[in-house]
Amino acid sequence: MIKAKSILSSIIVSFFAFFLLFVLLIPLFWVFSSAIKPYGSLYTTELYIFPANASLKAFQWVLFESKFWEYAKNSITVYIIALLSSLIVNIPAAYGFSRFKFIGKEGLLNSYFILSQFMGGMSVIGLIGLYLFIIKIKLINSIVVVGLIYAANTIPYITWYLKTYLDSIPKDFDEAALLDGASFIQNLWYVILPIAKPGIFVATIIVSLIIWSEWIIASVLLSPDQFTLPVALVTLQGRWETPWNKFAAMSIIYCIPVIILFFLSQKYMEEGMTIGALKE
Amino acid sequence: MKKPLWRSSIAILMILPSILLFSFFFLYPICYSIYLSFTNVNFFNFIKGFDFIGFDNYRKLILEGKFFTPLIRTLTFSVTSVSLKVIVGLFLSLLFSLPQLKIKKILYPLYLLPWAVPWFFLVMIWKGMFSQDFGLINQTIRMFGGNGIDWLFNKNNAFLAYNIVEAYLVYPFFISTMLAAIKGISQEIIEAAMMDGANSWKRFWWIIVPLIKKPFQWATLTTTIASFMIFGVPYLLNKGGPSNENEFLLIFGYKKAFELGRYGYASAFMVTTLTILLIIILLFNKISKLAKDE
Numbered sequence: 375m376i377k378a379k380s381i382l383s384s385i386i387v388s389f390f391a392f393f394l395l396f397v398l399l400i401p402l403f404w405v406f407s408s409a410i411k412p413y414g415s416l417y418t419t420e421l422y423i424f425p426a427n428a429s430l431k432a433f434q435w436v437l438f439e440s441k442f443w444e445y446a447k448n449s450i451t452v453y454i455i456a457l458l459s460s461l462i463v464n465i466p467a468a469y470g471f472s473r474f475k476f477i478g479k480e481g482l483l484n485s486y487f488i489l490s491q492f493m494g495g496m497s498v499i500g501l502i503g504l505y506l507f508i509i510k511i512k513l514i515n516s517i518v519v520v521g522l523i524y525a526a527n528t529i530p531y532i533t534w535y536l537k538t539y540l541d542s543i544p545k546d547f548d549e550a551a552l553l554d555g556a557s558f559i560q561n562l563w564y565v566i567l568p569i570a571k572p573g574i575f576v577a578t579i580i581v582s583l584i585i586w587s588e589w590i591i592a593s594v595l596l597s598p599d600q601f602t603l604p605v606a607l608v609t610l611q612g613r614w615e616t617p618w619n620k621f622a623a624m625s626i627i628y629c630i631p632v633i634i635l636f637f638l639s640q641k642y643m644e645e646g647m648t649i650g651a652l653k654e
Numbered sequence: 655m656k657k658p659l660w661r662s663s664i665a666i667l668m669i670l671p672s673i674l675l676f677s678f679f680f681l682y683p684i685c686y687s688i689y690l691s692f693t694n695v696n697f698f699n700f701i702k703g704f705d706f707i708g709f710d711n712y713r714k715l716i717l718e719g720k721f722f723t724p725l726i727r728t729l730t731f732s733v734t735s736v737s738l739k740v741i742v743g744l745f746l747s748l749l750f751s752l753p754q755l756k757i758k759k760i761l762y763p764l765y766l767l768p769w770a771v772p773w774f775f776l777v778m779i780w781k782g783m784f785s786q787d788f789g790l791i792n793q794t795i796r797m798f799g800g801n802g803i804d805w806l807f808n809k810n811n812a813f814l815a816y817n818i819v820e821a822y823l824v825y826p827f828f829i830s831t832m833l834a835a836i837k838g839i840s841q842e843i844i845e846a847a848m849m850d851g852a853n854s855w856k857r858f859w860w861i862i863v864p865l866i867k868k869p870f871q872w873a874t875l876t877t878t879i880a881s882f883m884i885f886g887v888p889y890l891l892n893k894g895g896p897s898n899e900n901e902f903l904l905i906f907g908y909k910k911a912f913e914l915g916r917y918g919y920a921s922a923f924m925v926t927t928l929t930i931l932l933i934i935i936l937l938f939n940k941i942s943k944l945a946k947d948e
Contacts, residue, residue, distance in 0.1 A: 467672035474665030495883025503687030526679035587772030636770035
């Protein structure tokens with residue numbers, strides 16, 4: 375009797391969890407079904423998950439007729455510049471914070487950590503100053519500059535994160551290498567980097583997810599022919615004449631890389647994203 | 655004696671590039687904003703030259719009450735949206751802590767799926783779903799014989815829509831934070847509690863809640879501050895409309911600068927927001943320090 379009852383309650387709970395999941399994923403089903411809907415039928419009032427006369431025309435339009443590849447090229451350029459400069463400045467900084475003592479170290483690290491929780495809002499607050507400053511030094515409309523700005527915005531979190539990661543590597547490794555006469559740079563490059571790969575991997579994923587979806591700064595600093603994919607999508611949708619199916623199709627293609635990355639890194643991400651919470 | 659000095663100069667060399675990049679593209683622009691907030695700079699006189707006008711922008715902000723309305727609106731939103739997020743987050747972690755739920759391993763990544771999608775795209779999907787004519791929500795309402803709701807062109811409905819979308823964006827963060835904490839509890843403890851006759855609710859309250867308390871406080875604090883700096887969701891849904899009735903602090907400042915070109919005035923607005931934000935962050939720092947000492 376008790377067993378039957380517990381099986382029944384299991385079924386009810388699981389059924390409920392599935393139902394809730396279905397509700398939560400409706401927006402994603404919906405955008406997918408709008409992408410394969412012919413344009414005219416968007417305005418019908420019928421409700422269906424899989425549209426009657428589905429077609430891949432919108433995807434065809436995105437890949438062969440739209441400016442998708444132009445935007446993608448800009449996005450990838452910004453991404454590479456931002457990711458490389460972020461790693462180049464953050465890894466040595468994290469090493470410095472982890473292995474050396476200097477005045478103001480703890481205060482700086484604490485401010486980095488607190489600031490990192492509010493970077494999104496801070497970048498909007500500083501946007502006017504940034505925009506006019508970039509105009510003044512005549513670097514407006516430069517993809518490289520946008521990449522560097524993104525890298526700068528990653529510094530508080532990534533330096534802090536990598537520093538915590540490097541702290542977990544025993545100092546004996548450094549001491550041994552340094553006793554053998556290696557310089558600090560050699561030590562960082564040949565000894566620490568190979569051990570710290572998993573931490574750098576998580577940092578790379580976090581930076582990638584942030585950069586790939588940033589549109590606020592880019593929309594202010596870039597002109598239309600330099601738009602990255604997110605900016606292009608935001609402006610595309612802002613116009614009323616934009617067919618929703620084309621917008622949906624372009625967005626889906628744009629999202630594929632990050633979704634794949636997200637699930638590949640699921641195991642590591644959990645650790646990376648919640649480290650702040652567990653630290654407390 | 656020479657060695658420590660040499661070591662710390664190496665440390666500075668390693669940190670310097672990051673400090674320079676950060677100062678140049680993040681700190682300096684914010685300082686420049688502060689300077690601009692004391693000038694009459696706008697779209698037309700920025701290149702030709704603008705004048706220092708002291709506290710005029712701030713005086714205007716405060717005397718005309720232009721700061722007060724968005725501030726109250728933002729605080730209201732923080733309260734409503736954080737409450738909603740906390741309720742949804744607690745509910746979902748309760749669901750996932752139930753031993754009756756057998757397929758957690760499959761369900762968990764699927765629940766996190768929206769997190770994998772860039773947030774601005776989710777907001778735009780919701781914009782489509784809220785659309786008057788072809789949006790899924792109104793289609794569903796009509797299917798059941800109701801009239802469609804004017805979601806984004808009505809002040810209160812739009813406010814409700816922001817809350818729904820914000821909760822949708824944040825729930826995966828809550829679940830993953832809570833579950834990282836719950837994972838530490840062994841299934842045996844939960845089952846032992848059940849043997850003792852603890853029902854689900856008691857088990858949740860006495861076993862789960864104490865364990866998720868810290869991460870939960872953490873998640874609540876960060877979302878509170880994130881709600882205070884709300885920008886993307888209302889901006890993408892209807893630009894804080896209809897007709898500016900739902901402008902929050904950052905949206906107000908952004909629109910004054912990039913739609914009207916009133917850079918000096920908008921900077922004063924942003925700097926005032928920043929000041930309030932810093933006060934909140936300092937309090938937040940105090941609270942998290944207190945939590946650490948506990």
